[in-house]
Amino acid sequence: MFGLIGHLTSLEHAQLVARDLGYPEYADQGLDFWCSAPPQIVDDITVTSVTGQKIQGKYVESCFLPEMLATRRIKAATRKVINAMAHAQKHGINITALGGFSSIIFENFNLHQIQQVRNVTLEFERFTTGNTHTAYVICQQVEQAAPTVGIDLAKATVAVCGATGDIGSAVCRWLNAKTDVAELLLIARNQERLQDLQDELGRGKIMDLNEALPQADVIVWVASMPKGVEIDPVALKTPCLLIDGGYPKNLATKIQSPGIHVLNGGIVEHSLDIDWKIMNIVNMDVPARQLFACFAESMLLEFEKWYTNFSWGRNRITVEKMEQIGQVSVKHGFRPLLA
Amino acid sequence: MPQLEASVAIDFRSEAYRDAYSRINAIVIEGEKEANENYVKLAELLPDSKDQLLGLAKMESRHRKGFEACGRNLEVTPDMEFAQEFFASLHGNFQKAAAAGRVVTCLLIQSLIIECFAIAAYNIYIPVADDFARKITEGVVKDEYSHLNFGEEWLKANFDSSKAELEAANRENLPLVWQMLNQVEGDARILGMDKDALVEDFMIQYGEALSNIGFTTRDVMRLSAMGLAAA
Numbered sequence: 001m002f003g004l005i006g007h008l009t010s011l012e013h014a015q016l017v018a019r020d021l022g023y024p025e026y027a028d029q030g031l032d033f034w035c036s037a038p039p040q041i042v043d044d045i046t047v048t049s050v051t052g053q054k055i056q057g058k059y060v061e062s063c064f065l066p067e068m069l070a071t072r073r074i075k076a077a078t079r080k081v082i083n084a085m086a087h088a089q090k091h092g093i094n095i096t097a098l099g100g101f102s103s104i105i106f107e108n109f110n111l112h113q114i115q116q117v118r119n120v121t122l123e124f125e126r127f128t129t130g131n132t133h134t135a136y137v138i139c140q141q142v143e144q145a146a147p148t149v150g151i152d153l154a155k156a157t158v159a160v161c162g163a164t165g166d167i168g169s170a171v172c173r174w175l176n177a178k179t180d181v182a183e184l185l186l187i188a189r190n191q192e193r194l195q196d197l198q199d200e201l202g203r204g205k206i207m208d209l210n211e212a213l214p215q216a217d218v219i220v221w222v223a224s225m226p227k228g229v230e231i232d233p234v235a236l237k238t239p240c241l242l243i244d245g246g247y248p249k250n251l252a253t254k255i256q257s258p259g260i261h262v263l264n265g266g267i268v269e270h271s272l273d274i275d276w277k278i279m280n281i282v283n284m285d286v287p288a289r290q291l292f293a294c295f296a297e298s299m300l301l302e303f304e305k306w307y308t309n310f311s312w313g314r315n316r317i318t319v320e321k322m323e324q325i326g327q328v329s330v331k332h333g334f335r336p337l338l339a
Numbered sequence: 340m341p342q343l344e345a346s347v348a349i350d351f352r353s354e355a356y357r358d359a360y361s362r363i364n365a366i367v368i369e370g371e372k373e374a375n376e377n378y379v380k381l382a383e384l385l386p387d388s389k390d391q392l393l394g395l396a397k398m399e400s401r402h403r404k405g406f407e408a409c410g411r412n413l414e415v416t417p418d419m420e421f422a423q424e425f426f427a428s429l430h431g432n433f434q435k436a437a438a439a440g441r442v443v444t445c446l447l448i449q450s451l452i453i454e455c456f457a458i459a460a461y462n463i464y465i466p467v468a469d470d471f472a473r474k475i476t477e478g479v480v481k482d483e484y485s486h487l488n489f490g491e492e493w494l495k496a497n498f499d500s501s502k503a504e505l506e507a508a509n510r511e512n513l514p515l516v517w518q519m520l521n522q523v524e525g526d527a528r529i530l531g532m533d534k535d536a537l538v539e540d541f542m543i544q545y546g547e548a549l550s551n552i553g554f555t556t557r558d559v560m561r562l563s564a565m566g567l568a569a570a
Contacts, residue, residue, distance in 0.1 A: 022557070025564040033568065036538035038546055040556060076535055083543060090547075118462050118540070119484060 002057040002302035003088045003096030004045075004295045006278070007064040007080070014065055035076035037063040039084040041091060045276040047299050050333030055302045058093060059278045060084050066101060074109070081105045086117040089126055094307050096127050097298035100247055103129035107166070107314055125309050128301060130294025132311040133329060134266040135170035136322040137293040138245045140336040141263055142171075142218055143179060148338070149239045149261045151217050159185040159216035161209060162223030164193035167245065167266070170317035171220055176201050177319045185212040188223075210235075221246050221265065233257035264337055266293045271333035290337060300328045349531055351469045357415050359529035364410040365417035366425055366523065370457065371403035373430055374486075377449040380437050384445065388493070395486050402479045409472040425522065428515050429453070436508070443494070443501040444508040450490020451548050452512055458483050459540035460532070467531030487544070491551045498553040505552075506562065514566030516541075521570060538567070 008014040011031055018026035026037065043059035062084035068077040081102050088096040098106055105111070106129070115122050146153050158175060162168040163186040175181045184204040188194050194206045213219065214235050222245040231251065236242075238259030244251040245265025255262055273288040284290040294311075301310055310325065311317065350356060378396035382389045410417050429448060436444035461480040465473055494501050517538075524534045546563045554562065 023560055025561055025568070029568055032535065035535040036542065036567070038539055038542040038563070040546075040560060042556065073535075075533065076539075079536060079539060083539065087543075118458075118544075 001093050002055060002298040003060055003091075003093035004057065004099055004298060005039075005060045005062050005081070005084045005088060005096055005102050006099045006295075007062050007101065009066065009283075011065050011067050014063075031065065031067055031071065031073070034063055034065050035068065035073055039063060039080070039087040041087070043276050043278040045274065045278075047270070047274050048272050049303055049331075050271050051331065053303055053332075055299065057299065057302065058088070058091065059276065060088050060096070062102060064101060064105070069101070069105075077101075077105055078109050078111060078114075082111055082114055082117055082122075085122055085127060086120040089120060089122060094126060095298050095301045097130040097294050098127060099130070099292055099294055103131065103166075103294070104247075124312065125307070127312075128294075128297055128309050129166065129311040130292070130297035131166045131170065132317050132321050133268075133297035133300065133325045134245070134293040135167045135174065135317055136326045136329065137268055137336045138167070138171055138220060138222065138243055138265045139174040139178070139322070140326070141243050141265060141338065142175065142220060142241070144336065145243075145261070145263055145338050146218055146241055149241055151239055151241055153182075153218075154180045155182050156217035157183040157185060157215050158218040158220065159187060159207075159212045160220045160222065161187045161212075162221065162246065163204075164188040164190055164197050164315075165222060166311075166314050166317060168220070168222040169197055169315050170322060171222065171245075172197060172201060172204065173317070173319055174322055176203065185216060187212050216240065219243065221251060231255060233260050236260055263339075267291070267337040268293045268296050268329070268334040269337050270296075271335070293334075293336075296329065296334050297325060300325060300332060300334075303332050304328055349467060351413060355529055357413055359526035360410070360413060360415045361418045362421050362526050363523060363530055364406060364415055365419050365422035367406045367460075368403050368410070368417055369419060369422035369426055370453065371399050371406060373426055373433075374449060374453060374457075375399040375403065377433055377445070377453075378486075380433075381442070381445055381449065384437065384440065384442050385493075388489075391489065395489060398482050398486070402482065405475040405479060409469075409475055412471045413469065425519060429512060429519070432512055432515075441504065441508075443497075443504040446490045446494055447505055447508040448512055450486060450493075451545065452516060454483055454487040454490065455544040455548060456516060456541050458487065458544050459537055463532045463536050463540055464530065487548060491548050494552045502553075509562050509565055513562075514570060517567055517570030 008017055015027050040061050041058050042061045045057040045059060046054060048054050062080045064077055064080035158181050160168050160172055163172055172184060175184060185207050186194055186197060186204045187207055187209050198204050198206055217237055217240060219242045233255045240260050242251060242260060242262045243265035244262055249264050251262050267290055270289045279287040279291060375396045378392050382392035433445055433448045458480060461476050465476050468476055542563045546559045549559045549562055
């Protein structure tokens with residue numbers, strides 16, 4: 001059995017969903033309530049591969065909300081992730097993806113130090129960040145969507161915003177090794193990590209966001225932050241392909257300008273309908289088929305019975321691992337979202 | 340991304356800590372004392388499980404002695420009057436139910452609500468306890484899981500006939516727990532225990548117990564949050 005640990009995108013969203021699903025005790029409640037709310041399994045999922053294989057999974061709502069980070073309720077935020085993991089493990093789930101902010105919180109606050117949760121000893125090999133598959137899918141989106149909007153990667157400058165993160169660094173490695181991208185612009189806040197990445201790649205220009213954006217034909221946005229960032233579309237090249245791989249996704253609604261093509265990054269489409277209710281509430285265009293690639297990674301690990309934390313830690317994603325997950329992604333019928 | 344603040348070292352001998360401890364320690368001692376009496380009473384109501392229940396009662400007595408030692412170790416005199424007042428409503432409800440032979444209500448109050456709350460509080464306390472109290476509490480919490488298990492198993496076996504009474508007893512008693520928690524929020528914070536963490540751990544434990552007994556996820560969410568918003 002696979003698991004997905006997810007959360008809602010805002011307090012307002014959470015209240016709306018609680019009302020929709022018929023949980024009046026949870027609707028109309030403020031942030032304090034959500035800081036005390038326990039994790040819940042709210043959906044049972046069946047996924048069928050194009051090979052015919054069927055697997056079962058569960059969706060664990062962690063009750064984390066991004067406002068907890070914005071208002072510095074850090075302890076509450078970390079408890080949500082750890083408690084959701086303990087809940088998944090107690091329910092016998094073999095491999096669970098940490099979706100949305102869950103993996104970011106896990107890494108950022110070094111939650112691997114907290115292995116004992118009440119009477120549960122967390123077995124980290126049962127969890128995956130799903131970042132390898134996300135990075136693979138984003139790279140596929142770059143490679144496949146660029147030509148369709150008139151961008152020749154061999155002549156293109158690709159800016160990676162959040163380049164030193166787990167996903168960003170993997171994207172850089174792939175673009176460097178597997179494509180003939182003309183120029184890579186590396187954008188992140190930590191100069192030391194940027195320098196390390198540049199040394200590893202043996203190429204790439206370290207740049208400010210504002211300096212880099214006007215030069216980029218393709219922008220891969222993989223920075224995750226509680227509050228969105230404004231990008232001025234006037235400053236961008238045309239055509240420009242913008243892959244919004246951050247969380248939460250908000251660039252498509254903010255940037256609507258001719259010649260600027262915004263694609264929701266790290267999203268896959270399954271070839272067959274998935275039997276679940278929960279994706280209806282995470283605002284996918286085609287809820288029965290579209291999902292975050294990180295979630296799909298736990299499904300792929302379950303299909304292949306690779307019960308291991310395939311994506312774990314920071315900056316350990318290799319091109320080989322991306323190829324490996326990419327092969328089974330195609331095998332079971334997942335495709336990168338291209339429109 | 341905001342950073343986690345370094346936790347401030349607790350001065351277990353400070354006046355403020357020992358003052359807060361005099362109430363929290365008393366609550367724990369009184370809680371264990373009443374738990375002992377409650378299990379003795381349950382042994383009368385459930386003669387088939389008499390030996391097991393008297394065994395649980397004995398464990399609660401032992402716990403009480405352990406926590407009395409924790410208070411002495413910090414040279415704190417527990418405020419027992421405060422603790423008796425603190426438990427009065429819940430204790431009164433247990434006694435009323437016992438007198439009327441309502442075993443299900445008694446089990447909900449003692450074996451589910453009180454045990455889950457004890458487990459939650461002890462688990463949150465252990466990382467911030469002084470060395471002496473940590474060792475004692477670690478031993479106690481293991482026992483409390485077995486007490487919770489007794490109530491769960493009995494109610495699971497009698498789920499259909501107990502369901503309506505469980506719902507009514509939950510409606511009557513869970514709001515008392517939130518009120519009790521509010522009363523000691525400040526003292527608990529001085530001991531390094533956050534209210535939202537206590538509530539969350541309680542809801543996890545209590546929700547798990549209700550689910551083991553046979554309630555659906557939807558019921559569990561409704562029952563375990565009962566009265567929380569109003570508290």
